[in-house]
Amino acid sequence: MWTDAAADPPRCTGSGTPGAPAAMLPDGFPDGRALCSTCLRFVRLDDDGLLVEHDTSDPAESDADLARRRTWFNTHAG
Secondary structure, eight states: OOOGGGSOOSBOTTTTSBOOBOOOOTTOTTTTOEEOTTTOOEEOBOTTSBBOOOBSOOTTOOHHHHHHHHHHHHHHOO
């Protein structure tokens, strides 16, 4: 049985790594955020071009944002 004690911490290990703004969709998504290669989320960059601290998932992510992320991967990942 899975327990929280055995779970990985929610903080993504990609936090603090260098990033660059990802290519945009016509509607502007992902709004200047970078793609984290560890958790595959779009994350803001700090003033030094590093990914801000973030968790590996966002339970508050809306269905609309999920659809935009899916469209981004279908358009730009290859």
